[in-house]
């Protein structure tokens with residue numbers, strides 16, 4: 273499709289989303305909408321016609337965005353972040369929506385119903401979500417079986433975490449749970465993310481303590497794999513704490529860092545809604561600047577030792593490009609898609625091409641870390 277036609281198409285869909293669909297969705301419970309979208313995505317992905325229509329509405333391709341990372345081909349750098357496709361039900365439709373890759377999960381060692389509802393809220397003024405799902409998912413055995421039957425058209429990463437249950441308050445049991453999820457999901461993933469930063473599980477975030485992370489990664493190191501391994505970190509860490517965690521990563525089989533998860537910190541000038549739930553982690557614009565700052569800090573300290581994935585508050589091509597120039601090879605998003613509409617993925621990719629041309633780059637990989 274010609275670039276100008278893609279531009280008009282995106283504007284038309286953006287208008288329809290902003291004026292019709294979004295007001296309709298935002299009147300309903302956010303988790304109900306999420307469940308409906310999961311069903312629609314699953315159905316569309318089942319049929320060739322569904323994928324064709326979706327691709328016609330949302331697709332965009334440009335060779336300037338293609339890069340190889342760890343020998344894996346990414347047709348563009350924009351991926352779906354963990355938490356939207358918790359049970360890996362939408363991997364067939366995500367390529368047609370325009371994503372260059374997708375991360376499913378977080379998947380845990382055992383099935384988990386998550387925290388009681390309500391557990392997802394919108395902060396419309398702050399363009400953020402408050403998430404208190406508590407790692408709801410079908411568990412690693414069911415999800416591995418589901419993914420084993422799929423043929424991926426884009427790289428699919430799997431985020432693994434410890435089951436949200438009382439037993440895992442004991443870090444030794446939590447580590448064995450992590451190991452089970454990791455070992456079970458490893459054969460069906462293109463890459464694995466060890467999620468140590470879920471803000472919503474019983475027992476908190478024990479593996480943000482360096483000695484515990486060291487122990488967890490010792491156990492993960494025992495599982496044979498040739499797949500790239502990422503660690504996803506919290507944005508609520510001081511530089512000192514980040515450096516201590518990075519020192520631990522140096523001693524283990526870790527290839528990349530995902531920066532970042534949801535923020536728990538309510539003292540954040542980007543949160544402007546008058547009411548905010550007491551529980552849960554905050555996504556979207558509220559986490560954008562702290563994630564960017566952390567990305568820059570890590571890139572500055574580590575150079576290109578790790579592949580960095582930037583996530584948090586990506587709503588536009590400029591947001592994605594800033595993360596790329598700060599050192600991210602890949603970018604992920606969820607909230608931007610909910611607040612702006614699903615055409616935003618194509619808008620971002622198309623905008624990235626324009627920004628690369630403006631700055632004299634011929635490929636996205638040349639812009640990675642340009643500002644550090």
Ligand SMILES: Cc1cc2nc3c(=O)[nH]c(=O)nc-3n(C[C@H](O)[C@H](O)[C@H](O)COP(=O)(O)O)c2cc1C
Nearest residue numbers: 353354355377378532533555556584585605606607
């Ligand atoms: C509804 C929802 C569920 C999430 N669940 C997970 C999860 O299970 N595992 C995880 O690592 N991150 C999870 N996240 C965090 C996102 O992956 C991402 O780090 C965060 O939302 C910031 O990106 P955004 O501003 O583009 O939404 C979740 C986020 C949302 C909005």
